[in-house]
Amino acid sequence: MEKKYWFPAKPPGYGWGWGLPLTWQGWVVFVGFFVLLVxxxxFYLPDSPGWxxxxxxxxxxxxxxxxxxxxxxxxxxFRRNRHKGLGG
Structure with a gap:
């Protein structure tokens, strides 16, 4: 059985980490993150910026x-070539 990833890896030259979600589960996590952020x-601001x-x-x-x-x-x-700049 092939493993279905929720988030793709970023392509070379675009940094380290993950891109936008590939599945509905990933989108639920992504949207939930922003809803909880807001x-x-x-709830906390402006009274408790530390919290x-x-x-x-x-x-x-x-x-x-x-x-x-x-x-x-x-x-x-660190996979990019220094002499080609950020995209290389």
């Missing part, structure tokens, strides 16, 4: 964890 801003920052760090950690578990393995970070 909900945290409404909002903590909220953002927790959400980002959770998103990276989910992408690492359900996404395609990303390629090497």
């Amino acid at each position: 909900a945290g801003a409404i 909002y920052l903590f909220h953002v760090f927790c959400l980002v950690d959770l998103l990276i964890f989910i992408c690492a578990r359900k996404g395609e393995p990303p390629g090497p970070f």
Whole structure:
């Protein structure tokens, strides 16, 4: 059985990490991340910017964890040729 990735790896020359979701499950995670980000801003700001920052760090950690578990393995970070610039 072929493994279905929720998030694709970024192509070489575009950095390290994952791109936009490939499946509906990935889109649920992606949209949920932004909904919780805005909900945290409404709930915490402007009274508790420190708690909002903590909220953002927790959400980002959770998103990276989910992408690492359900996404395609990303390629090497330093794969580009220095002499060709960022895209090479």
